[in-house]
Amino acid sequence: MELGQQAAPASDEVIGRCRRLFEPALRAAVSRLHPWSARMAAFSLGWSDVDGRPYEGNAGKSVRPAVALLSAEAAGGTAESAIPAAVAVELVHAFSLVHDDIIDHDERRRHRPALWKAYGMGPALLAGDALLALGVAQLAGDGEAMRYLSDALVELVQGQTADMAFEDRPWHGTGAVTTAEYTEMAAGKTGALLGAAAAAGVVLGGAPELAPRLWEMGRELGVAFQLADDVLGIWGDPRVTGKPADSDLRRGKKTYPVLAALAAGGAPARELAALLDDAPGDEEAVRRAARLVEEAGGRDAAETLAGRHLSAALATMDACLPDTAALRAVCDSLIGRIR
């Protein structure tokens, strides 16, 4: 199976082919779980509805497993060799979404109820643990690949913790979250698992010497991805994103566009600061805040920074892998959603 040999492949097509490669192994892994956990896992992976019937909706973007498979192939190995890494990162990603929704009290995920809304908080918490345990099990026997997954896991949880701790900090002045702190948080929360996908992918694909640089590549990619996600969280169409618009602003989440807008100074930034100090609750105030963030240049700053991190990731990729067309298509599509 040659996934990376086309000149400019469409990302949907590349991801579709990756999914056909890793999904049987993912389903086999999930079938090891307790029937109750397996049912919740199938729901959270987008395979079934709440009653366990097959579901044909949005099953998620499968970007992390695609990065694992395509990295192995781009390094000269086969995509097949990296299937355990692909399954591992998809399971760990699913775990993080399930626990995130509980922590953030988010009731919707991909146009459906969040797992905890559908099955209850205790069962969902435990299903998240089961997804994580199963993810770890995929790479447990390979010390080198496992080390990347394990580092990613530690950083992912640190990043989520930092993100949560940011919510209690002021928007501006002493103790405000700096853009450097934001980048560090995003590199952990979103970058580390992409780094592990690429690094474990090439370890299993027979090119372990490339793993340290691809780990860094994934972290850059993750920062770009998180920035794009922040933009979508404020200005994205809820019909596309599947979650209510403005929920980040409402909750006081320290997203980059807002931090950059506040740091820009000028009249819109000052007006925004005053508005945020009042904790905008009603729809009109949240809309005004979004407009002020844009006027103060927060949206532009986020998009520019996302482009810069994406370029850094692609440069690393090009510097160490011979054939990056398919991988590049997937990475571009991650960020292209905001343009």
Place this chain on the structure above:
Amino acid sequence: MELGQQAAPASDEVIGRCRRLFEPALRAAVSRLHPWSARMAAFSLGWSDVDGRPYEGNAGKSVRPAVALLSAEAAGGTAESAIPAAVAVELVHAFSLVHDDIIDHDERRRHRPALWKAYGMGPALLAGDALLALGVAQLAGDGEAMRYLSDALVELVQGQTADMAFEDRPWHGTGAVTTAEYTEMAAGKTGALLGAAAAAGVVLGGAPELAPRLWEMGRELGVAFQLADDVLGIWGDPRVTGKPADSDLRRGKKTYPVLAALAAGGAPARELAALLDDAPGDEEAVRRAARLVEEAGGRDAAETLAGRHLSAALATMDACLPDTAALRAVCDSLIGRIR
């Protein structure tokens, strides 16, 4: 350091010496966490109070790390070599307690508020994830030891899921939980991590050929331990156990003494079945249920079965390890609490 050379060492002394060996490494691991997670980890490990001040209370029994260190030593290695396994199993155990208390809405743990009561549900959930991630990180580079830890993690979560699923099943008649199902659940929920402690301990201690049998030994030990815990959950002194008596009965938890009592037949069993069908809520009804479980022979059955599983564990231990005195003292003490 020779932990296992005494003739009949006291378990407290053995565990104290083990703790002095692994605790510096455990503290170093926890210091890697985000400061917020580290503070919650220190609270849940019994090192500090809610405000972060040093705490000198009950820090838990440290049985799992002791089993890891003593297994390595009993197999002819050094206890020091098994420190990463000891730290890993203690962190995974701490993770499981933190999430368990959230799931079960238990407000007390070791005479203090449960972590989620002290710090909030979202932060506690994430602190549990951090403890787990850190536990996995201790053994990530050793494929053989990691496989045992990973299998234990999958089984532990399966066991917790089974235990939770049991709560919705009837006490008797069609669909009732069988004692075989109970044993399977206990082997996963409590046995697997003890199995991983012993197996990863001897892998790191230089005797990997013993690991499969010690894995089984740990599972037997775990079933014995869970049975003892069930007995304490009904008849234990809350001043000693640190949690309210009878909470298992009140919640409809399918513990072995109750299952065995119901399976025994006879007048007390029938009276107990009728009482449980009414879901005993007030203190008087719960006390009557406990008395009926005892009259129907449920307590004796649990203690006898615990003794049998402990004997099986000790026989395996004696068959494959040359010097088991210290390990035996710790295992005996686990069960001795009910006698």
